[in-house]
Amino acid sequence: xxxxxxxxxxxxKSFGGLTAVANVSVHFDQNELIGLIGPNGAGKTTLxxxxxxxxxxxxxxISLYTDQGVQSLNGKKPAEIAQAGISRTFQNIRLFKExxxxxxxxxxxxxxxxxxFFTSIFRTPKFYRTEADMTTAAQKLLAIFDLTGVADQPAxxxxxxxxxxxxxxxxxxxxxxxxxxDEPAAGMNPEETADLTRLIRQIQHDFHITIVLIxxxxxxxxxxVERLYVLEHGALLAEGTxxxxxxxxxxxxxxxGGEA
Amino acid sequence: MKxxxxxxxxxxxxxVLGFVVIDACEFLGIINSFIENMLVTIGINIILATGLNLIxxxxxxxxxxxxxxxxxxxYATGIITQTLVTPIGFYLSVVVGIVIAIIAAxxxxxxxxxxxxxxxxxxxxxAAEIIxxxxxxxxxxxxxxxxxxxxxxxxWATVYVFMCVTTIVTVNFIHSRSxxxxxxxxxxxxxxxxxxxxxxxxxxxxxxxxxxxxxxxxSLHAAYIQTIAPGDFNIxxxxxxxxxxxxxxxxxxxxxxxxxxxxxxxxxxxxxxGTLRMIIYSLALILIMIFKPxxxxxTWEFSFKRLGSRQRxxxxxxx
Amino acid sequence: xxxxGQQLINGLSLGSIYALLALGYTMVYGIIxxxxxxxxxxxxxxxxxxxxVINKLHFNFLFAMLSAMLFCALVGxxxxxxxxxxxxxxxxxxxxxxxxxxxxxxxxxxxxxFTANTRNFPQAIQTVTYHIGGIRISNIQLLILGTACxxxxxxxxIIKRTKMGKAMRAxxxxxxxxxxxxxxxxxxxxxxFALGSAMAGAAGVLIGLYYNSIDPLMGxxxxxxxxxxxxxxxxxxxxxxxxxxxxxxxxETAVQAVGLSAYKDAVVYFVLIVILLVLPAGIFGKKTKxxx
Numbered sequence: 001x002x003x004x005x006x007x008x009x010x011x012x013k014s015f016g017g018l019t020a021v022a023n024v025s026v027h028f029d030q031n032e033l034i035g036l037i038g039p040n041g042a043g044k045t046t047l048x049x050x051x052x053x054x055x056x057x058x059x060x061x062i063s064l065y066t067d068q069g070v071q072s073l074n075g076k077k078p079a080e081i082a083q084a085g086i087s088r089t090f091q092n093i094r095l096f097k098e099x100x101x102x103x104x105x106x107x108x109x110x111x112x113x114x115x116x117f118f119t120s121i122f123r124t125p126k127f128y129r130t131e132a133d134m135t136t137a138a139q140k141l142l143a144i145f146d147l148t149g150v151a152d153q154p155a156x157x158x159x160x161x162x163x164x165x166x167x168x169x170x171x172x173x174x175x176x177x178x179x180x181x182d183e184p185a186a187g188m189n190p191e192e193t194a195d196l197t198r199l200i201r202q203i204q205h206d207f208h209i210t211i212v213l214i215x216x217x218x219x220x221x222x223x224x225v226e227r228l229y230v231l232e233h234g235a236l237l238a239e240g241t242x243x244x245x246x247x248x249x250x251x252x253x254x255x256x257g258g259e260a
Numbered sequence: 261m262k263x264x265x266x267x268x269x270x271x272x273x274x275x276v277l278g279f280v281v282i283d284a285c286e287f288l289g290i291i292n293s294f295i296e297n298m299l300v301t302i303g304i305n306i307i308l309a310t311g312l313n314l315i316x317x318x319x320x321x322x323x324x325x326x327x328x329x330x331x332x333x334x335y336a337t338g339i340i341t342q343t344l345v346t347p348i349g350f351y352l353s354v355v356v357g358i359v360i361a362i363i364a365a366x367x368x369x370x371x372x373x374x375x376x377x378x379x380x381x382x383x384x385x386x387a388a389e390i391i392x393x394x395x396x397x398x399x400x401x402x403x404x405x406x407x408x409x410x411x412x413x414x415x416w417a418t419v420y421v422f423m424c425v426t427t428i429v430t431v432n433f434i435h436s437r438s439x440x441x442x443x444x445x446x447x448x449x450x451x452x453x454x455x456x457x458x459x460x461x462x463x464x465x466x467x468x469x470x471x472x473x474x475x476x477x478x479s480l481h482a483a484y485i486q487t488i489a490p491g492d493f494n495i496x497x498x499x500x501x502x503x504x505x506x507x508x509x510x511x512x513x514x515x516x517x518x519x520x521x522x523x524x525x526x527x528x529x530x531x532x533x534g535t536l537r538m539i540i541y542s543l544a545l546i547l548i549m550i551f552k553p554x555x556x557x558x559t560w561e562f563s564f565k566r567l568g569s570r571q572r573x574x575x576x577x578x579x
Numbered sequence: 580x581x582x583x584g585q586q587l588i589n590g591l592s593l594g595s596i597y598a599l600l601a602l603g604y605t606m607v608y609g610i611i612x613x614x615x616x617x618x619x620x621x622x623x624x625x626x627x628x629x630x631x632v633i634n635k636l637h638f639n640f641l642f643a644m645l646s647a648m649l650f651c652a653l654v655g656x657x658x659x660x661x662x663x664x665x666x667x668x669x670x671x672x673x674x675x676x677x678x679x680x681x682x683x684x685x686x687x688x689x690x691x692x693f694t695a696n697t698r699n700f701p702q703a704i705q706t707v708t709y710h711i712g713g714i715r716i717s718n719i720q721l722l723i724l725g726t727a728c729x730x731x732x733x734x735x736x737i738i739k740r741t742k743m744g745k746a747m748r749a750x751x752x753x754x755x756x757x758x759x760x761x762x763x764x765x766x767x768x769x770x771x772f773a774l775g776s777a778m779a780g781a782a783g784v785l786i787g788l789y790y791n792s793i794d795p796l797m798g799x800x801x802x803x804x805x806x807x808x809x810x811x812x813x814x815x816x817x818x819x820x821x822x823x824x825x826x827x828x829x830x831e832t833a834v835q836a837v838g839l840s841a842y843k844d845a846v847v848y849f850v851l852i853v854i855l856l857v858l859p860a861g862i863f864g865k866k867t868k869x870x871x
Binding site for chain 2: 052054077078079082083087088090094095096097098099103106107108110111113115117120121122123127128130131134170171173174
């Protein structure tokens with residue numbers, strides 16, 4: 001059994017009278033690739049929002065396992081959770097549109113470089129060194145993902161598929177241990193989806209991180225992930241390997257429906 | 261590194277040139293006291309509007325209370341230099357003004373920067389009015405009558421140097437790790453948070469930065485004009501600074517310079533028109549906004565660096 | 580007890596003026612998200628219109644007020660057509676600056692043509708003071724309160740019961756969807772401006788009668804106060820604007836009554852900030868949360 005990275009126990013989220021996530025317990029292990037599937041409105045994105053602190057949980061415990069021991073993420077702000085090593089992409093791409101590709105990535109590196117206030121406003125040699133270090137690191141990352149050519153373009157000018165890729169690169173620039181991808185293949189054609197499949201595998205392999213992805217594209221999910229959670233009506237319906245899930249009668253009935 | 265040195269030298273050259281030109285004109289008598297007054301007002305407006313542009317254009321927070329922080333600087337100088345009539349007294353008063361403005365900006369900003377858009381605007385406007393009303397009722401500030409005979413410790417040259425320094429410092433702030441973090445807040449607050457950017461902290465940083473430059477502008481105003489009253493720092497004063505920012509282009513420091521110069525000159529030229537002046541001014545404002553909705557320059561910024569790289573490109577094309 | 584009652588009457592009279600003005604701000608903001616900075620000046624125009632028709636044309640009070648409402652409605656529609664309509668797709672801050680420009684234009688235009696002097700508003704109605712249980716209340720105060728309440732009721736009926744009112748609500752929720760179901764956006768926005776400006780016109784004539792003096796800059800401060808009232812009530816909400824107006828009127832009178840009139844405005848702004856910190860969208864405002 002591999003060691004856990006993040007666990008969520010019995011988490012509940014209710015908006016007024018509506019329960020969006022009900023008693024869901026999940027665990028993501030080190031260097032694992034996990035899928036999160038379910039019909040529209042099943043609470044997948046809400047679960048991401050809860051785990052990244054964008055919306056606070058009503059009850060339940062979220063813990064992150066780090067080298068320094070177990071850390072509770074309850075009540076933490078999104079920025080603190082991001083600094084603890086959890087990063088994400090968004091269902092409706094949320095890039096810093098007016099800023100360049102390079103700046104999008106450098107912004108995600110903000111917390112990894114110290115650049116004092118007076119160092120930057122008076123342009124000391126240390127300022128130029130830190131800036132050069134940041135830029136080099138960002139360019140290196142862009143090169144890995146074939147984005148060097150567009151580094152100076154504003155993010156809004158990029159084609160849709162490239163924007164999705166940039167959002168993943170930006171998330172990686174925060175040096176996460178855990179990466180949440182919210183429908184990375186949405187709106188992509190089969191060719192782009194195949195590229196994305198390769199990309200996700202490569203990231204997990206090269207960066208040694210845990211990836212959780214929400215996806216509707218079954219070919220992508222079944223090809224890539226090691227383990228799956230199925231959500232329905234805010235509750236956990238099933239958990240298992242792709243082949244187990246494909247044979248799970250409850251899942252077939254609720255989700256795959258006629259396809260099985 | 262070497263390239264950076266070249267661009268910095270180019271900017272230094274521009275600043276020195278500007279100084280020499282104004283100085284020569286003063287010497288030759290082209291600039292009379294009337295025109296000097298106009299130039300100083302433009303310089304102070306540039307300081308004020310650059311700081312406000314940092315808050316509105318770069319951090320995306322709509323503040324309508326800039327005159328409140330300007331008042332703090334002006335009164336710090338007005339009060340301190342009446343007992344300490346030396347340049348040291350003036351510089352001390354600038355520092356005191358900045359410190360008080362920072363404290364006031366923290367008190368105002370920490371609770372209100374959670375508000376969005378127009379709600380933030382109205383809250384900061386209210387805060388600035390509270391500052392003004394306090395000044396209006398305090399003894400040390402001489403109440404509604406204001407302060408007279410503030411020692412003239414500032415010349416056009418002082419204003420020019422301060423204008424250059426605050427602009428350099430603001431632009432350096434924008435083009436740094438801090439500036440990028442501030443802009444990410446403007447672009448998408450939720451995404452910035454999720455990338456580990458403490459959005460509250462960076463909004464506050466921009467707000468406090470802008471407030472302290474506004475205090476500097478206020479100090480210069482007090483020492484040059486020599487008379488200040490609470491009425492000089494009312495809502496209309498905040499709006500006058502806002503107009504410069506929007507007219508130049510929200511998010512363009514170059515635009516702020518141009519708008520301050522255009523409006524300053526327009527104001528001086530229109531002096532001859534007597535009462536028609538404000539009618540022409542307001543019509544000009546409406547027409548510019550209708551025909552240039554994103555301001556004179558939009559978000560365009562002048563840069564020696566871009567100029568340099570364009571020339572290199574053109575050269576390589578010719579070869 | 581008597582003084583409290585007296586201040587209550589004074590506060591409500593002042594508050595109803597703020598409420599009438601706040602309605603214009605809130606309706607325009609609700610429909611095109613613009614802080615119509617020139618709204619306070621429309622109120623000034625209303626007062627001047629009343630001044631002229633009573634003095635020169637010898638209108639009685641009722642006709643003066645009705646014609647001022649009509650005149651201001653027209654001015655509001657014209658301003659929207661020439662200054663705001665071209666900017667509907669522009670950044671909101673641009674429209675705000677234009678509104679400030681219009682405000683400057685109205686103030687300075689009036690100063691240019693009619694000088695900055697304060698004028699005495701003609702007393703179209705003889706002031707009669709009634710004494711009820713030790714509280715002094717004038718017929719003017721009753722008139723202001725009554726007219727304000729009547730107009731607000733009328734406005735509520737227009738918004739809730741008429742076809743145009745329905746169109747206004749639809750456009751304020753989603754202009755594009757409203758257009759798709761066949762609502763003429765331009766007409767709806769013009770109508771909103773007409774309605775809001777008419778309220779301001781009525782407020783202008785009423786205040787002239789109450790304070791007995793008018794000048795070209797009289798709209799500035801009440802305009803800002805009324806906007807604050809609209810924000811406190813929850814901008815975009817019609818009952819919110821009325822409530823906010825009365826709240827500010829009462830608050831100002833109360834602060835004055837305890838002898839802190841120098842800090843009157845500071846208290847108003849302080850209350851504004853506190854209310855916004857507790858209720859970021861005002862009392863009746865809807866809290867909107869961005870979907871992630």
